[in-house]
Every structure is written in structure tokens, then in C-alpha cells.
Amino acid sequence: DIVMTQSPLSLPVTPGEAASISCNSSQNLLHTNGETHLDWLLQRPGKSPQLLIYLGSKRASGVPDRFSGTGARTDFTLKISRVEAEDVGVYYCMQVLHAPYTFGQGTRLEIE
Amino acid sequence: VQLVESGGGVVQPGRSLRLSCSGSGFIFTNYAMHWVRQAPGKGLEWVASLWYDGSNIEYADSVKDRFTISRDNSKNTLFLQMKRLRGDDTALYFCAKGLGAVAASLDSWGQGTPVTVSS
Numbered sequence: 001d002i003v004m005t006q007s008p009l010s011l012p013v014t015p016g017e018a019a020s021i022s023c024n025s026s027q028n029l030l031h032t033n034g035e036t037h038l039d040w041l042l043q044r045p046g047k048s049p050q051l052l053i054y055l056g057s058k059r060a061s062g063v064p065d066r067f068s069g070t071g072a073r074t075d076f077t078l079k080i081s082r083v084e085a086e087d088v089g090v091y092y093c094m095q096v097l098h099a100p101y102t103f104g105q106g107t108r109l110e111i112e
Numbered sequence: 113v114q115l116v117e118s119g120g121g122v123v124q125p126g127r128s129l130r131l132s133c134s135g136s137g138f139i140f141t142n143y144a145m146h147w148v149r150q151a152p153g154k155g156l157e158w159v160a161s162l163w164y165d166g167s168n169i170e171y172a173d174s175v176k177d178r179f180t181i182s183r184d185n186s187k188n189t190l191f192l193q194m195k196r197l198r199g200d201d202t203a204l205y206f207c208a209k210g211l212g213a214v215a216a217s218l219d220s221w222g223q224g225t226p227v228t229v230s231s
Contacts, residue, residue: 001173039217041156048206048224049148049156054217061219092156096216099170101146101158 002027002095006104012112013087019080021107023093028073029056037097040069040078043106044089053078054096085111113137113220115207120225123197131225133190133207138220140188141165144210146218147181147192149203149227159205160192164213174200197229 003026036056053069066081119131146161160181180193208218
């Protein structure tokens with residue numbers, strides 16, 4: 001199984017500041033079709049998860065452009081250019097290359 | 113898009129339970145569907161998935177041979193039949209829609225249905 005490792009696990013951020021979350025996969029997530037099969041999701045407190053970024057860098061519908069996904073092969077980053085209060089929650093990376101599909105442990109973003 | 117799970121509850125170890133997920137607001141038959149669970153206070157765990165036509169069924173090792181995923185496209189409904197339930201199956205079970213017919217990117221989620229396995 002592909003193991004996903006996130007860091008940090010806790011991320012205190014001041015509103016308006018930038019934030020960055022890293023995700024490492026135990027295998028190359030580049031598909032033969034040229035796409036990188038890595039997604040980012042946010043689970044706000046008490047809510048269901050929502051898709052933020054899919055296939056490495058594509059923003060899901062309705063996601064603000066202050067969210068961006070970068071990276072290749074085994075190392076990926078989610079960046080939030082200017083954190084807002086509504087960004088609080090747990091962020092997960094997820095590999096969608098091979099079943100069983102696997103999530104990182106989650107990074108809890110909190111507002112300082 | 114709306115996904116509504118049902119069928120959760122409290123069940124004794126070793127017993128069975130069947131979850132359902134009703135989809136609306138999209139053409140259900142065109143999309144892959146998944147089940148994902150979250151144990152209390154824990155992270156997300158992918159459980160099972162199948163393609164738009166019910167083919168290419170996959171399971172997490174932790175549920176293989178005990179859980180069965182299926183769909184009825186005529187009724188826009190996804191199912192998860194769970195047998196020989198164990199304490200570590202206790203979780204909130206989400207159904208989620210794939211981004212495409214075979215996709216594993218999960219672009220819409222239900223609110224979840226809770227399953228508690230306890231004697």
C-alpha cells in the first residue's frame with residue numbers, strides 16, 4: 001500500500017499570513033497518462049470533507065485561488081496564500097493512483 | 113449534488129448491517145462511488161469503491177471478505193453490506209462521489225451515517 005506522510009501535524013497561523021503543508025508518498029504518484037494522482041481535502045470542524053485540489057494542482061469547483069497545490073513524484077505541497085478564519089480544520093492529502101487509496105494523517109490548521 | 117447516507121446504528125460484534133447512500137442532483141450512473149470512514153477522533157480511511165457501471169470493485173484490506181459494495185443505478189443508490197462486524201469498524205461512514213466515471217478523486221460527500229459496534 002502507498003503510505004502518505006504529512007507535516008506538520010499541527011499548524012497555527014495568523015490570519016492574513018501564508019501557510020504550507022507538506023505531503024510525501026512512499027511511491028511515485030505519476031500516472032502513465034501524465035497526471036499526478038494526488039488530492040488535497042479539507043474537513044472543517046463538524047463537517048464532511050471537501051475536495052480542494054485534485055490531480056496535484058487543479059482547484060476543485062468553488063475553491064478560492066488562494067489555495068494552490070504543487071509538487072511531483074513523491075513530494076507535494078498545499079499552499080494557502082493568505083489564511084482566513086474559515087480555513088480552520090484538518091487538511092488531508094490523498095493518493096488516488098492505486099487502490100487501496102490512502103490518506104495522510106491530517107494537518108490541523110488553527111488560527112492564532 | 114446531494115448524497116444522503118442511511119442505515120447506520122448500534123450493532124453487536126459479529127452481526128451485520130447494510131448502509132445505503134441515495135444520490136441526487138447529478139447523473140448517478142455516470143460516476144464512480146466510494147465509501148470512506150472515520151473512527152471517532154481519527155483520520156479518514158478509504159473503505160471501498162466501484163466504477164460507474166458497478167465494475168472494478170476495490171476494498172481496503174481491513175474490510176475485504178467482510179464488506180460488499182454495490183450500486184443500483186436504476187434507483188440512484190449505493191450500498192455497503194457489512195458482515196462480521198468488529199469493534200474497530202466503529203466509525204462515521206461517508207459515501208462520496210468520484211470526479212468521473214472511474215475517478216478516485218472525491219468531489220462530493222454525504223454527511224455520514226454512524227456505525228457503532230458494541231456488545
